[in-house]
Amino acid sequence: MDKINFNKIEKKWQKKWKDSKIFEVKEDRKKEKFYVLEMFPYPSASGLHMGHALNYTLGDILARFKRMQGFNVLYPMGYDALGLPAENAAIKEGTHPEKYTKNSMKNFMNQQSLLGLSYDWSRLINTSDSGYYQWDQWIFLKMLEKGIAYRKKSSVNWCPECKTVLANEQVQNGKCWRHPDTEIEVKPLEQWFLKITDYAEELLDKLEGLDWPQRTKAMQKNWIGKSYGTEILFEINEEKWPIFTTRPDTIYGVTFMVVSAQHQRLMELVTKEQKKEVEKFLQKLKSVSAKNAVDLEKEGVFTGSYAINPLTNEKVPVYAGNFVVADYGSGMVMAVPAHDQRDFDFAKKYKIEIKKVIVPKGMTSAEASGKITNDGAYTGLGKLINSEKFNGLENEKAKEEITKYLEHRSVYPKVRNTGAKKLGRKVVQFKLRDWLISRQRYWGTPIPIVYCEKCGIVPIPEKDLPIKLPKNVEFGKGNPLETNEKWIKIKCPKCDGDARRETDTMDTFVNSSWYFLRYCDPNNKKKIFDMQKVKDWMPIDQYIGGAEHACMHLIYCRFYTKFLRDLGLLNFDEPIKKLFHQGMLHGDDGEKMSKSKGNILNPLDTIANYSTDSLRLALMSFASPDSDSNWDEKVLIGSHKFLKKIADYFENVKIKNINNIKFESKLNKIIKEVTSQIGNFKYNLAIIKLRDLFNSLPNEVSQKVLEKSLKLLHVFCPHITEELWEKIDNKNFISLSKWPEVDESKIDERFEKQEQFVEKLVGDIQHVIKLLDKKIKNVFVYVLPNEKNIYVENLDLISKRIGTKLKIYAVNDKEKYDPENKSKKVKPGRPGIYLK
């Protein structure tokens, strides 16, 4: 019965596409460009999973669609080949990461071809190729030159599992992004950073203009975390310490200060008498991992020092505390227990005075007094009290007034001049921190730096790039690059003296921060890319990938773009015009697909059992592409059946030179709908329309109608449509054919109405048959004379659907058989029925 061998057909067309290189593109000013890109994968030995298949199918459909619409479509693929997972997997398998990666890549490419993806493979990128990562090094040198790359000692996140430090973005909930069970340790180390904070403002501002999902923009905004506040100078031990606060209005309520236990200069604040206590406290903190920090009770220890409030001259104790973040703001806070819950908790614990300075509107200070001290901090709006000349001000207003006042007071009471001109100033704070890119691991881009005994840190000259990863290293003994002494030893480029290479490599996210630019000119040996080519293709018109990269890759690549622009290499600010996050595909049990749950599906098995086209169709049918969905084998089977039916239809259809205006109307309507739906990623809805279309194709049609129908389906099911396209005597690829245009003049809503009339009649007849509950032999239908044609034309269809013969009379037909005078009931669009 299975006349058609899908797998064979698919192989055939995949080969033809490959051999004819039809998807390779060049810049072409005559056509409008369209750049479709999916986030490139980490090649792992386990190969493609369903999520990949979904992701790439989404992109492929769009690429094919745009290509058929006449765009010059850039649709490349590559591999994010450097990175820890590859290194770890290689170690586990006892092989070299390079070999592991090569195999995985080969495997991926193979599998991607089986999905029928229309990539321009001539632009393939492999980030582990020194021809690629030398440009990572080049960018690094440029950043060094511009002061964007720098080395500094600071408290950094260390993942004991990865055995390397991580960027802030890679720490989630105090745990490693790759190891959700591994707690991050904080270590003071000297590391390389990229000064992404220089671009914080722009990264935030330009967000607004991007056609990205709301939530992603919100996440980035949140991550960048701009807040306005006031920096106030408090004097401690005759030195001025700036304190950042967003609540200058509560300055009269400050009753103590808390400095972060991780503060770089903490020990300067600790007096001799308190030293022991503080050290004990720090020791205790050490045993607590970052993970639990949030749930931790607020604790602290007195440092022995006092701070002087610049407005009241009051001396308040300075505590070291476990709840203050060291590298946000000033790493120290002015504590106002009456109006901040954390400060409140702390004050309660250590029995520190709680001084209220804001009362809610309409409440007397006496009333407020009880409320505040009993229930916790009052953080709402209100009026100032106990604040000298600011009493009675609305607190929002007071923020400005007090800041202004601080800005204009240049005298710091009783203190020698330290050069500070103001007691306070308005400042902007960002949560975004500089990007720590050093990794103590092997499988990454080597950092082009040497440490010279005489000259210190010396960059390796551009002409000496790439610094290739040495093959010969030992794994499992700390940083692998440190095990190759021969490689490490180098002459200083400056003084030719003895020097050692940097043995850390760069974070893998460096590679993915600009790869989309390299696709525009992937084989350039002389330059990172040709500016004109990049101008021609960029920015990415549609980027497709998972939402999990919102605060990592998607922010880093924007930063890189801005840096390269400032270097004069790019003429645009943002790399990604439009972003789409596909939903997660879960197992049929509704759970995330995972090995442990045993609900993983291999796309290749599915393809072997059904076909690529069936899989693609099913993947697009589950739900709207942006929402999560569950795998359902039945949907796959249904999709497969649908395609078989179409193939059957093409076996039997009679192609004639006829003009079926009714079907043309439907076809054009569907062309219109499908075109707009595909453009908006409503693939699931487009497929519904296509089902409708193919299910109602008449047995005799014109060549043109068949061709147009196939084209619509082609983007979803490229193989079978190529095959059928060929079958109906087309010599060229349907892949290269032109997307059908809508002929609005052919759309006639009347046909749809008529179709509904027929549906209604069938329904009514069925209904009555059921009510009568007996065998019906004959059906008589009475219709208005002007509607008679509609029903007569569909006589066969109606008869087939009700499973009985029927006779249609016009109500004015004198010869009609109508023993119960049912023709009296006839209304427009509703015939009379008599059953016997």
Added chain:
RNA sequence: GCGGGGGUGCUGGAGUGGCCAAACAGGCAGGACUUAAGAUCCUGUAGCUUAGUGCUUACGCAGGUUCGAAUCCUGUCCCUCGCACCA
């Protein structure tokens, strides 16, 4: 705590002011075909009622706006995702 996204039939999921008892798919039921099963095709699938009708109740819950609401507004509950001791 802050910020996103949701709650629709037996199921997956459409629908964002009237054409909705709700596309399409699946499940289930009935029928056709068949010796039978499968495949295929047709019909039905909120409740009551009815020779094709009429009515009622439905889109988390409660209100509101409107001639009219699943769709807009307010409140509320629940689910989900991201960030979070950020001063």
